Every structure is written in structure tokens, then in C-alpha cells.
Amino acid sequence: MVFNIQDSDFRRIKTTFDRQVKKLEHVKIPMPDGKTLRAHIWLPEDAEISPVPALLEYLPYRKNDFTAIRDSARHPYFAGHGYASIRVDIRGSGDSDGILLDEYLKQEQDDALAVIDWIIKQPWSTGKVGMFGKSWGGFNSLQVAARKHPALKAIITLCSTDDRYQDDVHYRGGNILASDMLWWASTMFTYNARPQDPSVVGETWRENWLERVTKTPPFAIEWLSHQRRDSYWKHGSINENYADVAIPVFAVGGWQDAYTDAIFRMVEHLPNAKGLIGPWAHEYPEVATPEPTIGFLKEALRFFDHWLKERDTGMYDEPRFQVWMQEPEKPQVTYDRRPGYWVGMDHWPSPTVSDKHYYLSNNDLVSQIPKEQTVVIPSVQEHGFYAGTFCPFGQPGDLPADQRLENGKAVVFTSAPLTDDVEYLGEPIFYGRLASDQENAMVVVRLMDKAPTGESTLISWGMLNLNHYQSHEHPEALAVGKVYDIKVKLDSLGQKLTKGHRLEVAIAPTYWTKAWPSPKAVNLTLHIGEGTYLEMPVRKSSTRDKEVREFDIAETAPIIDREILRLEERHLQIVHKPINSTWKVIDYSDEGSRKLQHNGIEHGSINKNVYTIKENDPLSAMAECSWELTVGRDAWQTKVETYSKMTADLNNFYLTHTIKAYENDEEVASNVWENTIPRDFN
Incomplete structure (x- = not known):
């Protein structure tokens, strides 16, 4: 084996493999309705003599150009290790027929099943298939798994979700994600309008292109027409029935990504799920920022070899759930590296994690239930400008700035300095007793690590449309002045705070640009006492932590x-x-x-x-x-x-x-x- 060490990014390029690789370009895959999808396929050269399992990545992001660079890093890598690695443009994207009418339609799933039917009939196929993908490809891997094709044996889902309403780029806590709903809809609006390649499809490219430009709908119209968690969002949300996903799942993400909460739920509810969370943004872990990256393609092979080749790779002797515990770091809008260490658990929820309550009193977080009092929380519409990007992709400037820039626009409660180091792992929850002076209102809760030198680093946040306090399916108007008992789930975290650091909680009824504002300015009244507190998941170290092995250095195939x-x-x-x-x-x-x-x-x-x-x-x-x-x-x-x-x-x-x-x-x-x-x- 020959490796080229890339000193600039601590990755190595693997240039030779156990099996020689060939690439089949623009392969036509027929659909039952007469349409054609097109694919690139990387194969071991001797696959028709020694058939191999197949790995499917199924995306709308164009194999010929937009993902060609990233595809070259991993598809030949899998093929060189004995797989048919297949990259398919979904219907309406790239060189595949049709137009793309929305995300995650049943048609998309039906086509995937037809692709799998086609794969298992090929002379190079063993009849066993895995799926993998990040973001859209992670979503549809879960959704296709729920359709229970007998040849689909295992999936790797990265940066994805089990709940399309509560945990995606459209709504959070019943609030419209102002920063991302329109942006993502505009992104796909433009992506979908790119043409097929005339050198691949011939003269029909122009007719198809003009149809894509003039007839592909802006997705925001449909998304904004479903402001509740109705059947539209339940479609494609595997948390509607976790039992539908019975095959093994490897769920992967990072603390800077927007989809990390789903990994905790999938490890809890899917019987054959493994989980991995690193310090990363919305990217594959072998190329993600911040460091440390890992040899994720090797981990993917260990997973697929176990389930598609029936090899004991040792993967299931290790903790079922591995996470990067982040150590304190002063706020920066860009991190090259996050200090921390790996910890491991066999179960989630973990017996090593217990809840600790911090009650709100005056401007403090305290351990004892305080005397009852009220605090008025006014609307400041410009609260939220320093919150960072909702779903960072690793671009410079994506992350939250020092939260001292925000705290003057909210009501803040601060704990005493910690007397010992503490690890927090899991989902913080804010319980509060609130009244509103308007019929429509929201509440936003930010959680910060306040350093002894004063800097305030955002480590978690959450928000709730108070009209949804009982149900995302059946919202109702608030009674002005009535006190409601509410529960706000904050983003999961894996964060160590060291002695001398303090927790900060900030509460506000606004969060632009994350949340679209309530129609009228709102004043909330917070009723402090027994029912208003922050619940933090405190973790104690485990013997399994000692068995977490260090991951190999990141490596890929050569980039085109x-x-x-x-x-x-x-x-x-x-x-x-x-x-x-x-x-x-x-x-x-x-x-x-x-x-x-x-x-x-x-x-x-x-x-x-x-x-x-x-x-x-x-x-x-x-x-x-x-x-x-x-x-x-x-x-x-x-x-x-x-x-x-x-x-x-x-x-x-x-x-x-x-x-x-x-x-x-x-x-x-x-x-x-x-x-x-x-x-x-x-």
C-alpha cells in the first residue's frame, strides 16, 4: 500500500487497494414507469467473477459536477475494499429524468426500491445492499430502510433526523426557522433548475431543462402551508414507528451540526443502532471541521463488513455509543480544533447520567427551591444576531460569537462558580411557569459556559412556540395573563465544565434570525419558584470510557x-x-x-x-x-x-x-x- 500524507490537513490519500477499481459512468437504471435514473458505479475489476455487496448513495446533488469531487474521495475507496459503490442522481436531478417536486416524496422512496431491485440482478452483485449518506442521503437511507426491502441489510446515516417537523430546517419547537426555511428552499429552488448534460442525455436536455426551470415549485410554498406537525411532516419521519427500521443503523453526526439530537433518539429506540458524535460540523468525519477528524471510511467498512460480508470486525465489542466530550473553549466564530476526549456507553439513556436541577432566583441559578417571585421578560427584536449559523457546514464565521453581545437583550441567570469539574451529556430541559400578554408568543432559552475571565460561550439552546405547549399538531391561542407550565428542550450537548466556570441561562421571547417573530411584541412574565428550573444531564465517568479506542487517521481515495x-x-x-x-x-x-x-x-x-x-x-x-x-x-x-x-x-x-x-x-x-x-x- 502507498500513502501520500497530506500534512496540511492531517489526512492521507490511499492510492492502491486490495482490488483494482473500474468506473462505469452514466449507467441507466430503468424505473417501473418508464423513466430513467442515471448513476456512476465504482466496481472491483473482477466483480463479475467474484461478486460483491453494493453500497448505494442516493442524492439530488448531481454526480457529474457538484458532488464529483467528494464522490471521488470515498466511492473508489469502498470499491477498492470489495464493494460496488453506486452514486445515483434521484429523479429530477442531474442526468436523471423528470423534475423534483419536493423533499422525500414517496416517489423518491419507490425509485430507491426499484434501484435496489436492479442492483441485486446485476452479475457483480451478491444480492446484499447497504445505503449511506449525509444530510439528504442520510434522511432517505432511514426512509428507505423503513420500507423493508429484503436486500437492504444495513445503513449509515450521517447528519440526518428521525423527525422532519421538530428536527429539520423548517421548524423548531413549532417556530418557523427564519434563517433556514427560506434559505434551504431557495437553495433547492436553484439547484433543481440546473440542466442535464447534453453529452450524456442528448438533445432532450433542453426540453427537460426548461421544464425544470418553469415547473419545479419553490418548496417553501408547501413547507409554509404546513405550520403544524400534520401528515405532511409525519411522512418520512421514522419516529412515527421506529419498529419499521429493523436493520442495523450507524448514526453519525457532530456537535456543531443541527441534527445531533436525533442520534440520541435513534440509539435509544432502534434495536440495532450504533451512535457516533464528534466535534464536527455538517460534514463527513474524515474531512469535517473542527479537528480531530477520524478515519471514518475505515469505520464505515468495519460496519458494512460485519453486516454485508459477515466478518467479525470487532466493532460490536466496543461501546455502542461513542461521543467526543468537549472541554471548555472560549467563544470563537471559527474553530480549527476542539479539545476533548472520547467517552463510550453501551446504552442510551445511560445509567452513568443523572439529572441535576438548577432553580432560577433573582439573577442566579441555585440548588434550592427559591421563594416565589415574578420577572418580566420583554421583547427585543434584535436578540439573536450573534447566535451563529443554524446548521454550520464548516465555513469561516459560522459559529456563535461571545454571548455577552446578546445577554443584554435577554434576562440572564448565572450559577455560582463550579467547585469541581462536571461533565454534561444529553439533553438539557428548561421547565418554566410563564404568562404572556399576547395570544401568540414564543420563548427561547440559551445555555452558556461563562469562563472565569468573563467570556460567555453558547453550548446549547432551544425554543418553543408557546401556542404549541401541549401539542405540535393542535396549537391553540394563549389566554392573556394565564400562567402555563411549559417545557423547552434544548439541543443535546457533550460538554465538560471545569472548576471555576459557571452556567448561564438566558430567556427571551425573540430570536431573530433563528425564529420568525411573533406577530406582536410580547412581554412574558416568568413565575419563579418550584416549577421553574433548568434540568441538566450530569455524567459520571464509566469503565467503558477506558475501552474506547483511538480512531485511525483520516484517509480517502485520491481526489479528482x-x-x-x-x-x-x-x-x-x-x-x-x-x-x-x-x-x-x-x-x-x-x-x-x-x-x-x-x-x-x-x-x-x-x-x-x-x-x-x-x-x-x-x-x-x-x-x-x-x-x-x-x-x-x-x-x-x-x-x-x-x-x-x-x-x-x-x-x-x-x-x-x-x-x-x-x-x-x-x-x-x-x-x-x-x-x-x-x-x-x-
């Missing part, structure tokens, strides 16, 4: 050659204009442009998001997202430009989407969508 045509660039600004009382986030991300040497494809993207609000005016909230995507080759060049906007008044939300498509700088298609959607307790 590409020419950089335009460098990446990121700008993130928070603009405060005191004269007109306006606050604005301007997030500009030029992801650069590159040319892939193996197929000549050039592709690039530019995204700008602007979130605006005025002090004391919740109806001034506005989100705007614009994109420019280019795809081309030589004399064939295409560009898609989109603009999306969301605003609201007392009764309705207003969506605007525009799209323009260009071929060789000539506009060839455009469309505009204008939609009014009633507010439904949001």
Missing part, C-alpha cells in the same frame, strides 16, 4: 483533478443603523468556480442572504435569498439566477420567488411565484 477558475470567498456582516433602528445580517458566500479535468465540466455558485428587522417592530422582519449557479463545458454554458423573499403582516406570510435561466448569456426562460399563506399560530 480540477482547475480553480474562481477562488472561494465568504463575507458575514452584522449591520446596525441606529438612526432608523434597523439591524441586518448580510451573509455572502461565493463557493468559487472550478473545472473538472476528467469531463471538462465547469461549475460555480454564489449565494447572498440578507435578514432585516427593525427594533420594536416584529412585522418588519424580512428574509431575502439570492443565488447564481453556473454549469457548462466549452461552448455550452448555462446560468440560473434566483431571488426569494419572505415577509409577514399580522395575518399572513408573503412569499416571492423569481427565476431566470440563461444559455450562453441569452435568457431562455423565467418564472415568478407570488404566494400568500395565512399565519397559523406562527
